[in-house]
Amino acid sequence: MFTRRVLLTGLTLSAGLFAAVQAAPLAAFDKASFDAALAAKKPVLVSIHADWCPTCKAQKPILDGLLEGKFKDMQAFTVNFDSEKDVVRSFGAQMQSTLIVFKDGKEAGRSVGDTNAASIEALLASAN
Numbered sequence: 563m564f565t566r567r568v569l570l571t572g573l574t575l576s577a578g579l580f581a582a583v584q585a586a587p588l589a590a591f592d593k594a595s596f597d598a599a600l601a602a603k604k605p606v607l608v609s610i611h612a613d614w615c616p617t618c619k620a621q622k623p624i625l626d627g628l629l630e631g632k633f634k635d636m637q638a639f640t641v642n643f644d645s646e647k648d649v650v651r652s653f654g655a656q657m658q659s660t661l662i663v664f665k666d667g668k669e670a671g672r673s674v675g676d677t678n679a680a681s682i683e684a685l686l687a688s689a690n
Contacts, residue, residue: 612644
């Protein structure tokens with residue numbers, strides 16, 4: 563009985579960890595991966611966020627849902643507004659909650675401070 567309980571607890575924890583890993587469609591920004599996605603002409607999203615930003619917090623579940631569903635083939639990166647200032651500047655972003663999409667290796671659109679699911683979906687669609 564004790565071993566069955568330990569086994570079930572272990573399986574439950576493992577499943578939870580696996581789900582947590584799978585539930586993160588936005589990868590931390592990595593220049594080499596970003597450049598490779600652009601070179602491969604994949605649709606790409608760059609989300610510039612700050613952990614303290616309420617707009618960014620409102621964008622996250624919208625982006626997660628879209629990237630796990632209709633836009634699952636889009637390569638998505640997140641850039642920390644506070645700790646990755648050089649990367650933020652390289653994208654010409656002035657503030658957090660900036661979303662930038664790329665199509666065929668070139669910027670196709672951007673938005674700042676948008677929390678409307680329909681317009682965020684339209685932005686992502688402009689990269690497909």
